[in-house]
Amino acid sequence: MRKRAASGPGSAPPATRQRMIEATMRLLQRDGYAATSWRGVVEEAGTPWGSAYHHFPGGKEQLAAAAVQLGSDLVVAGLEQCLEQSQTVGDGVRLWFSMAAKNLKQSRYRGGCPIATVALETAPQSTALAAVCGASFKQWETVLAARLRAAGLPGGRAVDLATLVVANLEGSLILARVRQSIEPVALAGETMGRLIDAEVAGSRAPSA
């Protein structure tokens, strides 16, 4: 009851806000920031026109920031699931790339990374959106670096490897999308998995 009261009398149910964020995320993935309009979001979400400004008084930038954050949270959840299901960090990374490839293919190469297009369109001009995009990539790297450290890698190298993994995912998703083939993502995932396996094994070997 408190939640309802907080949105004011006659306001849309909380689900409307969430539906708008999810719709925006899909549109940002497919078309990017500049090509995503309020009208497009309202149509995609099937929400009342008036609710857009009610829920997002900060306009399109505020809505996009919430959508990027949701996209990033979903990526983190997927990454953590992959790491937990796998025996080694290398295998977890391979699985993460293969999930990304599967999702891209299932979307008929429309649903790429929920962050990359917005990041390239807006950084560094729109500092607010660039900050959310930057924090998203950092969030993934933090999860990866923690696992790499736990597997025995020194802190600095764990951070570098995590950055490399994210760069490989992002770059290979661009190529995959343009080519309409998941091959670049499979290749990048296998390369990163092998690099991680080798470095983890090397850190465990007795030093000379």
Added chain:
Amino acid sequence: MRKRAASGPGSAPPATRQRMIEATMRLLQRDGYAATSWRGVVEEAGTPWGSAYHHFPGGKEQLAAAAVQLGSDLVVAGLEQCLEQSQTVGDGVRLWFSMAAKNLKQSRYRGGCPIATVALETAPQSTALAAVCGASFKQWETVLAARLRAAGLPGGRAVDLATLVVANLEGSLILARVRQSIEPVALAGETMGRLIDAEVAGSRAPSA
């Protein structure tokens, strides 16, 4: 005289067309496809308004395709220069990444890859633009793969490594742009250089 006659009497000099393409390339690098308008191009290029449709009757998509092609040609020229200046393919790739990082920093993190943003915004919906973007990445990979084969790698592996190098450049440029730091590009360049060095050395070692 023939050239002038071909554009018709009273038409803008050939330089106008080129200025428009160059201006569009800069705008696509900075803002992407959807955010680049005819008006913006005309202002950036300082060309007469009427010349836009005269030179590009196919509209914004035709102009963007020409700009992506110009961007790709410049990247290829840079890549070939880096490879020629270097003793090994690995060093050539390191130099290529460091040139890309330098250019990005000099543009104050506005001028990233001339292809990536357009590719993510338009693929696979706009097949014409997606095709030009795809052909651009392929063109870079072809140059790299030829050098890797010449250095002794088997054909299939040379193609895969070339794809990986381009994916690493593209992904690390996204992170660099959002972070306003060239570190991810330096890291990816060094990683790719080392991978290539190791595989080239391995292909030369006598097999067991």
